[in-house]
Amino acid sequence: MAKIWVFAEVTPEGKADTTALEILTKARSLGGELEAVALGPGATQAAKELGEYGATTVHASDDDVYSDYVAQPAAQALYQLCREHSPELILFAQQYDSRDIAGRLSAKTGSTLMTNVMDIPDTNTAKTAIFGGTTIVDVALEGEPKLVMIRPKSFAPEASGGEASVVPVEVSISDELKKAKRVERHEEAASGPKLDEAPVVVSGGRGLQEPGNFELLEQLAGAIGNAAVGATRAVVDSGWVPYALQIGQTGITVKPSVYIAFGISGATQHLVGMKGAKKIVAINKDEDAPIFQIADLGVVGDALKVLPALIEEVKKRKG
Amino acid sequence: MNIVVCVKHIPDPNLPPEMDGTRLKREGVQGVLDPGDEFGVEAGLQLKEQHGGEVTLVSMGPPAAREAITRGLSMGADKGILVSDDALQNADALVTARVLAAAIKRAEFDLVIAGVESTDGYTGTMPATLAEFLDVPMITFVKELENAEGNLKVDRQTADGYHVVEAPLPALITVTAGVNEPRYASFKGIMAAKKKPVDELSLADLGLSGDDVASKQTVKELSPAEERKAGEVVEDDGTAAEKIADFLAEAKVI
Ligand SMILES: Cc1cc2nc3c(=O)[nH]c(=O)nc-3n(C[C@H](O)[C@H](O)[C@H](O)COP(=O)(O)OP(=O)(O)OC[C@H]3O[C@@H](n4cnc5c(N)ncnc54)[C@H](O)[C@@H]3O)c2cc1C
Ligand SMILES: Nc1ncnc2c1ncn2[C@@H]1O[C@H](COP(=O)(O)O)[C@@H](O)[C@H]1O
Numbered sequence: 066m067a068k069i070w071v072f073a074e075v076t077p078e079g080k081a082d083t084t085a086l087e088i089l090t091k092a093r094s095l096g097g098e099l100e101a102v103a104l105g106p107g108a109t110q111a112a113k114e115l116g117e118y119g120a121t122t123v124h125a126s127d128d129d130v131y132s133d134y135v136a137q138p139a140a141q142a143l144y145q146l147c148r149e150h151s152p153e154l155i156l157f158a159q160q161y162d163s164r165d166i167a168g169r170l171s172a173k174t175g176s177t178l179m180t181n182v183m184d185i186p187d188t189n190t191a192k193t194a195i196f197g198g199t200t201i202v203d204v205a206l207e208g209e210p211k212l213v214m215i216r217p218k219s220f221a222p223e224a225s226g227g228e229a230s231v232v233p234v235e236v237s238i239s240d241e242l243k244k245a246k247r248v249e250r251h252e253e254a255a256s257g258p259k260l261d262e263a264p265v266v267v268s269g270g271r272g273l274q275e276p277g278n279f280e281l282l283e284q285l286a287g288a289i290g291n292a293a294v295g296a297t298r299a300v301v302d303s304g305w306v307p308y309a310l311q312i313g314q315t316g317i318t319v320k321p322s323v324y325i326a327f328g329i330s331g332a333t334q335h336l337v338g339m340k341g342a343k344k345i346v347a348i349n350k351d352e353d354a355p356i357f358q359i360a361d362l363g364v365v366g367d368a369l370k371v372l373p374a375l376i377e378e379v380k381k382r383k384g
Numbered sequence: 385m386n387i388v389v390c391v392k393h394i395p396d397p398n399l400p401p402e403m404d405g406t407r408l409k410r411e412g413v414q415g416v417l418d419p420g421d422e423f424g425v426e427a428g429l430q431l432k433e434q435h436g437g438e439v440t441l442v443s444m445g446p447p448a449a450r451e452a453i454t455r456g457l458s459m460g461a462d463k464g465i466l467v468s469d470d471a472l473q474n475a476d477a478l479v480t481a482r483v484l485a486a487a488i489k490r491a492e493f494d495l496v497i498a499g500v501e502s503t504d505g506y507t508g509t510m511p512a513t514l515a516e517f518l519d520v521p522m523i524t525f526v527k528e529l530e531n532a533e534g535n536l537k538v539d540r541q542t543a544d545g546y547h548v549v550e551a552p553l554p555a556l557i558t559v560t561a562g563v564n565e566p567r568y569a570s571f572k573g574i575m576a577a578k579k580k581p582v583d584e585l586s587l588a589d590l591g592l593s594g595d596d597v598a599s600k601q602t603v604k605e606l607s608p609a610e611e612r613k614a615g616e617v618v619e620d621d622g623t624a625a626e627k628i629a630d631f632l633a634e635a636k637v638i
Contacts, residue, residue: 140516171516177599178477247549253544253545308527308541309544315500344631348628360617362616363616
């Protein structure tokens, strides 16, 4: 029977990253033996959740070495595990740490790594999107193991209620692999709902003219409630808002019930991160802006006029 | 410091992509230095200005990829290496990394710089695979270079902020668009670039064979993505806020 592995990122508090649960949910439908690998503080504790989403076994190590040092120890451990257990397919989430680890593993195993995957119809095929998501490509998976990296939010996570047995990972990591060391962590937990989980995303682009106007988006999000603020890369690169708000190809993917775009042109690299929204509203002063091609409601107008009026209107209706 | 910057030559992203069967057409189309790699070149040049040394540009691609190198040379880099070979037409990230590693290893280096992801391929994994072949530590998503002499110290972007990461040299980093403001090539720079050395290498020059570079990715099928349809588009006649609020109410989010 095919052995399928999901590489799960975990938090020190013992929570599995949502991407791992998404991928496990999909992987259950592929048949075969489904297992997870989790490395770093919190791994053993996260095994329970991974089990609930379909992993029957979790190869886990709580060793700090996997979180203190970037990618090298984890890639080495995965490689050792591959040699011992010969999985047929390893699935990763396309995000920071997993990406580095998968890239390194590809060199070690000599197997090609499929990236930007949005679906795996079976263990031999990956669907990926090219040209900013406008063209779908079916690619034949090859390699021992086959390595696949899946875009976050490609599948909706659904628990199956299983239970995983934990197999401790015991790999010795030489000093040679302890080089790129994290010495400080600066992470601000955002107030309000998380951007990738919020049912409503109000997002701004260069059309908002100046950084101060992002405050209006905050106010609108506050008025709507249960809404988060997002941004395009253009404004992130200009330093208006932190990178954590960037939506798109090199940022995060959101799938809210409603996405409201203020002063965003609709470049393919932005669209790929938000076109999974159920409904899209766009406000842009250029009637030819590409964002209108995918908007359910488009308003040709000045975002700086519409925004304050909308804040008042929403407040009024919510009473 | 000996700095190596990976530069990719890509079809002009402002023109609609042309296909050659199931592959992106790369020859006979207007090409440019990947805009993402300009940040890498700039980072290399700034380090050279601070610490001395040399900036070498390395690229794998068709003969026309030399344009990308020339562009970086006119910004101020010292020399280039172009690996070009018919056998590389199908190269995936793994093959690209193997080839670039072989080219980079021919000389001593302190730091290799690449983009976070290429504009046309956007796998974003080539640099990690390259770091593994070079057997050096790697820090991706660098948004600020705090120090590079002796020990590397950088700010690495994360989902919710950033981490400060340190590594001994030699090392590899990938830089984000926020890291610097790439300079324009001056007229003098453009003239000087013409005289700078560019090594053109084949696979045989690198001691690699066709087997080493056989891509394992086969495309089965191409199809257009399902497109969303445009809905109603209205001019703002002063009632846009009400229309949007109605829409939000209908979607049951207010
Ligand atoms: C490799 C790569 C990866 C990328 N990844 C991402 C990514 O992850 N996310 C992302 O967003 N981008 C990404 N980009 C950048 C992308 O190509 C666009 O440059 C970017 O999305 C544009 O942002 P924008 O819409 O804010 O700005 P612009 O394209 O400048 O659009 C501004 C819009 O505002 C409108 N406007 C101006 N004034 C007003 C007003 N008063 N009221 C209403 N409308 C107004 C204008 O008509 C225009 O349409 C990437 C690019 C590359 C090459
Ligand atoms: N053929 C190539 N030649 C030189 N550098 C490359 C090549 N392909 C990728 N790179 C580098 O690797 C980075 C990431 O590319 P990718 O993995 O294709 O997204 C790019 O920004 C370049 O710096």
